[in-house]
Amino acid sequence: MLLAGPERRRRWSSRDRAEILTAAFTPGANVSEVARRFDISTGLIYTWRRQALAREGAPAFVPATVVDFPSCGGGAPAIFVDFPNGTKVRISSTAPSELP
Structure with a gap:
C-alpha cells in the first residue's frame, strides 16, 4: 500500500x-x-x-517561584535555591561573579 x-x-x-x-x-x-x-x-x-x-544528570523541568524581596544589601542572600532532597543553596548579593 x-x-x-x-x-x-x-x-x-x-x-x-x-x-x-x-x-x-x-x-x-x-x-x-x-x-x-x-x-x-x-x-x-x-x-x-x-x-x-x-535523564540523570541532565536538566529537567522544575517549578520556579519568583518572589519580590526588599533590597538585598549588606550580604543578604540574593538567590535562594531549595532542592527537593532538602539541600538549600544561598548566594549572597556580594558573591563574586567568578563563583564556580
Whole structure:
C-alpha cells in the first residue's frame, strides 16, 4: 500500500518538545488543550515528560517561584535555591561573579 500525502509520523525537534512540555506543564495549563493546539497525543506529551525527568544528570523541568524581596544589601542572600532532597543553596548579593 502506498500512502500519499503528509507523513503521519512527525519528527519533533528538541526545541519543539521543550516548547510543548513547557506549555503543557505550566501551572494552570491543561495538557489536553495543549495537545490539541499542537495536534499531538496527550500520551506522547507524558512520555516526553517522563523521559525528560528520567535523564540523570541532565536538566529537567522544575517549578520556579519568583518572589519580590526588599533590597538585598549588606550580604543578604540574593538567590535562594531549595532542592527537593532538602539541600538549600544561598548566594549572597556580594558573591563574586567568578563563583564556580
